[in-house]
Amino acid sequence: MSEVDIRKIDQIIKRFPPHESNLLIPILQSVQEEFGYIPPESVKLISRHSKVSRNKIYGVLTFYAQFATTPRGKYVVRPCRGTACHVRGSASVIRYLKSKLKVEDGYTTTDNKFTLETVACLGACFLAPTMMVNHDYYGNLNDKKVEEILKTYR
Amino acid sequence: MVIQRLKSLKELLQLKEELLGEYDSAKTRIRICTTGCRAKGALKVRDAFHQELGKDRSIEIVETGCQGLCAKAPVVSVDPDGIFYGGLTPEDVPEVISQTIRNKKIINKLCYSENKTVYPYIKDIPFFKAQEKIVLRNCGYINPTSLEDYIRRNGYVALIKIFRGLKPEDVIEQVTKSGIRGRGGAGFPTGLKWKFARQYQNATKYIICNADEGDPGAFMDRAVLEGDPHSVIEGLIIGAYAIGANHGYIYVRAEYPIAVEYSTLAIKQARERGFLGENILGSGFNFDITIKQGAGAFVCGEETALIASIEGRRGMPRPRPPFPAEAGLWGKPTVINNVETLANIPWIITQGGDAYAKFGTKGSKGTKVFALAGKVRNTGLVEVPIGMTLRQIIFDIGGGIPQDREFKAVQMGGPSGGCLPAEHLDTPIDYETIKEAGAIMGSGGMIVMDEVTCMVELARYFLDFCQKESCGKCVPCRIGTKRMLEIVTRFTSGQARQGDPLFPQ
Ligand SMILES: Cc1cc2nc3c(=O)[nH]c(=O)nc-3n(C[C@H](O)[C@H](O)[C@H](O)COP(=O)(O)O)c2cc1C
Ligand code: FES
Numbered sequence: 061m062s063e064v065d066i067r068k069i070d071q072i073i074k075r076f077p078p079h080e081s082n083l084l085i086p087i088l089q090s091v092q093e094e095f096g097y098i099p100p101e102s103v104k105l106i107s108r109h110s111k112v113s114r115n116k117i118y119g120v121l122t123f124y125a126q127f128a129t130t131p132r133g134k135y136v137v138r139p140c141r142g143t144a145c146h147v148r149g150s151a152s153v154i155r156y157l158k159s160k161l162k163v164e165d166g167y168t169t170t171d172n173k174f175t176l177e178t179v180a181c182l183g184a185c186f187l188a189p190t191m192m193v194n195h196d197y198y199g200n201l202n203d204k205k206v207e208e209i210l211k212t213y214r
Numbered sequence: 215m216v217i218q219r220l221k222s223l224k225e226l227l228q229l230k231e232e233l234l235g236e237y238d239s240a241k242t243r244i245r246i247c248t249t250g251c252r253a254k255g256a257l258k259v260r261d262a263f264h265q266e267l268g269k270d271r272s273i274e275i276v277e278t279g280c281q282g283l284c285a286k287a288p289v290v291s292v293d294p295d296g297i298f299y300g301g302l303t304p305e306d307v308p309e310v311i312s313q314t315i316r317n318k319k320i321i322n323k324l325c326y327s328e329n330k331t332v333y334p335y336i337k338d339i340p341f342f343k344a345q346e347k348i349v350l351r352n353c354g355y356i357n358p359t360s361l362e363d364y365i366r367r368n369g370y371v372a373l374i375k376i377f378r379g380l381k382p383e384d385v386i387e388q389v390t391k392s393g394i395r396g397r398g399g400a401g402f403p404t405g406l407k408w409k410f411a412r413q414y415q416n417a418t419k420y421i422i423c424n425a426d427e428g429d430p431g432a433f434m435d436r437a438v439l440e441g442d443p444h445s446v447i448e449g450l451i452i453g454a455y456a457i458g459a460n461h462g463y464i465y466v467r468a469e470y471p472i473a474v475e476y477s478t479l480a481i482k483q484a485r486e487r488g489f490l491g492e493n494i495l496g497s498g499f500n501f502d503i504t505i506k507q508g509a510g511a512f513v514c515g516e517e518t519a520l521i522a523s524i525e526g527r528r529g530m531p532r533p534r535p536p537f538p539a540e541a542g543l544w545g546k547p548t549v550i551n552n553v554e555t556l557a558n559i560p561w562i563i564t565q566g567g568d569a570y571a572k573f574g575t576k577g578s579k580g581t582k583v584f585a586l587a588g589k590v591r592n593t594g595l596v597e598v599p600i601g602m603t604l605r606q607i608i609f610d611i612g613g614g615i616p617q618d619r620e621f622k623a624v625q626m627g628g629p630s631g632g633c634l635p636a637e638h639l640d641t642p643i644d645y646e647t648i649k650e651a652g653a654i655m656g657s658g659g660m661i662v663m664d665e666v667t668c669m670v671e672l673a674r675y676f677l678d679f680c681q682k683e684s685c686g687k688c689v690p691c692r693i694g695t696k697r698m699l700e701i702v703t704r705f706t707s708g709q710a711r712q713g714d715p716l717f718p719q
Contacts, residue, residue, distance in 0.1 A: 084526035085509055123528040125510030126468055142430025143625060143661050144587035146675050180512055180683065181430035182469055185585065186284030186593035187253050195471045197253035199287070
């Protein structure tokens with residue numbers, strides 16, 4: 061695993077005014093945006109900057125589904141498991157993704173390419189079943205379509 | 215172009231006149247949804263239109279938000295004739311230009327059809343005919359990234375009315391008169407909520423727009439923020455003026471990247487033009503808005519959890535009272551309103567509370583946006599006067615069940631809601647009747663299920679959802695949902711045993 065650039069973390073944190081505990085989540089979001097996860101090295105720096113204890117920071121970052129504490133893949137594949145998608149067969153889409161990518165929900169492929177992360181609803185229920193790959197939406201999925209979509213990212 | 219900050223109501227009216235003056239409504243405009251329809255390749259279709267038209271400036275391509283009939287994505291409307299096409303591919307585009315645009319010929323295969331009838335025009339399509347658009351008045355018509363488009367369609371005009379002579383109390387009176395109830399789920403009267411917050415004098419106050427839209431199956435808040443973000447900003451300004459707040463937040467879920475992008479842009483535009491900031495339109499009123507992105511927790515849609523999340527903490531609800539209107543964000547009086555609620559407000563102020571109260575039923579005034587999803591033909595967004603029956607919405611507007619299967623039930627109100635079976639098809643939908651029937655209005659998501667949906671499996675699904683999304687604070691939820699899930703899973707996997715609740719004796 062590559063070393064994390066401490067200076068880069070520092071730069072991101074410094075964009076936010078110090079000692080404002082309410083900025084904790086936006087800071088974590090910016091760090092995650094840059095690195096794809098929250099590197100453990102960053103927690104100490106964030107704690108010093110925002111005056112929130114490391115305990116509390118871990119409390120927050122483990123509470124929200126968005127934050128990851130281990131590196132994620134280049135592409136985050138997020139199939140929807142919401143109700144509308146469920147009644148239109150999302151379970152089979154998710155099963156197919158797991159078998160294709162050979163990972164369980166929440167895990168990253170060994171080549172660090174894909175992370176599989178089911179979500180509660182993407183707000184694209186009209187095209188159920190749906191998924192997102194990074195910021196792109198896909199709808200009316202079936203096994204064949206999923207395979208084609210994955211191919212474009214391989 | 216240098217954007218002038220508007221310093222008075224007169225300047226706003228002038229700008230509006232100018233914008234209307236230079237607008238040619240007879241021009242051919244191709245409106246294409248580039249938000250929700252992206253999932254089906256709308257951006258490629260848009261690019262194909264640009265390429266095909268080349269330098270031809272006589273035809274305008276307008277990128278819009280949701281046009282409602284999402285099942286047909288990607289969709290395109292052609293003005294001024296009002297033609298509606300769906301299911302477009304880039305390959306269809308040359309034909310649309312050569313046939314429809316240049317030769318006024320309808321292409322049947324791209325039209326909406328129902329029971330073997332082809333409907334080329336929006337005004338004839340049953341899906342659109344029965345609707346009454348207040349919340350969605352601009353959605354699908356304007357370019358959501360254009361403040362000018364919004365102003366041209368009466369945007370920010372409510373502010374003129376207010377700053378010309380409505381006191382905060384008068385605003386609250388109009389909202390109370392309209393009878394509007396919160397669209398985020400609980401249905402609490404908005405006028406009353408504002409009145410509570412108003413009464414705390416000399417305090418810093420906040421107003422928050424709840425755009426967390428956690429209920430799976432609901433997508434109207436996403437559509438409003440992506441299709442008409444300025445209506446929500448205007449609603450927030452009016453609410454802030456009414457309760458006496460100078461700062462507001464839009465708490466939007468991170469799963470909605472387009473909504474985040476467009477509302478951020480809209481706030482920037484509103485600031486540049488002087489609708490936000492110090493001394494708005496020369497009125498002496500100051501107000502600004504910050505965007506906060508959610509971080510993936512269903513429970514943060516609940517207002518006290520949402521407040522905790524904005525404060526940078528774990529999003530766990532706390533018991534009420536005190537209600538946020540008394541002690542909310544940082545302990546200050548705070549009003550939290552849903553996106554759809556706020557999008558109604560400018561209309562209510564310009565048209566008057568009485569005009570709004572003409573729609574709806576005795577206890578539930580106005581219109582409501584429903585999100586049709588699941589096993590229904592016309593999935594998409596519909597806005598109708600409250601009080602229509604489920605049958606009207608699911609069959610007349612929604613076009614019924616695909617493959618002519620049997621209707622089994624409709625799930626309403628998200629995980630806190632319920633399922634209404636066929637016997638309720640003729641029940642009028644308003645807050646009270648729905649509750650009596652065993653579901654809730656919730657945010658207005660309607661997930662239709664047909665004869666092949668297994669209801670026991672669905673019960674298992676919802677328990678799984680609730681268990682995953684439990685914030686873990688209270689034992690009945692943290693452990694209770696887990697045990698219930700185990701029991702129901704035994705039923706769905708054929709492992710149920712003597713002694714399990716509901717096991718036949
Ligand atoms: C578990 C839970 C989740 C909720 N999720 C949302 C939501 O996603 N969006 C929303 O507007 N309201 C949601 N609410 C309701 C809010 O607490 C609050 O009542 C609402 O935002 C108030 O706005 P309104 O009066 O305009 O409806 C939720 C409530 C609960 C208990
Ligand atoms: S339920 Fe899947 S996108 Fe909403």
